[in-house]
Amino acid sequence: MQPFSALAKKLRSHLDSDFDLPRLLASLTTRSITVDARRELDFGSRRNRAYLIDDGWACTYKILRNGTRQIVDVGIPGDFIGARTLLFRSRDYSGSSLTRAVLYEISPRMLEATYQLSPKAGGALLWAISQDQSILSERLVDLGRRTALERVAHYILELEYRLGAIGSSGGGHFVCPLSQTLLADVLGLTPIHLNRVMRELREQNLISYGEGRVTILDRERLADLSSFDARYLDGPGLDPER
Amino acid sequence: MQPFSALAKKLRSHLDSDFDLPRLLASLTTRSITVDARRELDFGSRRNRAYLIDDGWACTYKILRNGTRQIVDVGIPGDFIGARTLLFRSRDYSGSSLTRAVLYEISPRMLEATYQLSPKAGGALLWAISQDQSILSERLVDLGRRTALERVAHYILELEYRLGAIGSSGGGHFVCPLSQTLLADVLGLTPIHLNRVMRELREQNLISYGEGRVTILDRERLADLSSFDARYLDGPGLDPER
């Protein structure tokens, strides 16, 4: 696979079609790192580090004293991970690869250099970081005010949408390496309850799943059920005049 | 009050003591806007707008179809509000002042110009935006994995810490314009349950409150109860070597 192609796809609508973002980024980043599935990510010690996920999935999470875990971000190809605390002196969360993954280390200098070489490309990167924040705040609404069923439905639609933006979903189905335990830790539920909710969605013929794949059977009812409104993802299909 | 003094205080440890951030920002921003309490904030229509809160409190929130509300950010003086979607074409949340407030409109250009005039000041602003994101992700952990009692205790400590950074809290007490209904909407609880939790904290002699003031009576037990770890706020007192 071409390096940076997932990010380039995600930012397609923010850049001229003849702009070669991968080439620009390749000139600015150090080599890539390949990690196996379920490996802890090294976010640095003296200085915080962050990554661009080029291939595979990764996440950041916090473990609480009572042993529970909350996954804060789930990153797919083209997403940044750990960028939140790049400028911090400290850090109080951990990260892990979810699948075998290819990562590029990023630094504040790289963002800066991108901006100077091409303000438009720099702006596109900032847009991507904004989108991460917007996803985070939508998840906050999930956990604060939506039922488990709504949460799960909403999250499946979000994943499908995000994967679609990088060409990794189509026809309503996608490959999802998240186990039910992980999904529960993303959505603030117990694995047991998540399992029951998944069954409910399956029994209502809204989704089907198995063997690491999820299929959306009735997008409309699913979106209605979870009041999914893709505006928080600011995708290219959205009307700028609204 | 000096314009931008709250922000300057918050960023004190990121800038040289003789650096005049207020003067730099004054040269870059348009005039201030003063709004009464409980006024909807205008985040723009064609192009999204964002603000720096110079005085007073403000928030952003989403209202769901079932009528419930989730407050996503609560901004105090020196915080940005609405910056999350500054680069977006769309927006799906609302904002409101919580008290009478003084706001400065900010734009991507302003951030850029600050950066060019002083990379250090620009970096400090980016740090502040990172902190907002870090606060958001800590709240996510609250809603996902902490009990109501832990959440409330944790949030009170956070508020006291943040207010302390701008010189608006001391001796364990601070002025808090959030009604119990608003606090419930921040923490994903019903006002009724929040009220019971507040009573519990009061009866355990952990806090006292009333007439818009909150007093922390036993910080240690409160921090222990909620496993409060201020690292996510990346304050100046934290050891950079950790």
Next chain:
DNA sequence: CGCCTCCTTGAGTTGTCTCAATGAATGTGG
């Protein structure tokens, strides 16, 4: 073969919600 991880289901418990209601404080208009 034994040992994982993952998914699944049952039964009982509990944290939080819903519905209902009251008193205090504040503001408004007649």
Next chain:
DNA sequence: CCACATTCATTGAGACAACTCAAGGAGGCG
């Protein structure tokens, strides 16, 4: 200055969504 509406904090009683504990089956792997 009173009648009225509104917001806010508070409490009780009952319901339910999600949790805990317990257990079993399917599949992968050394």
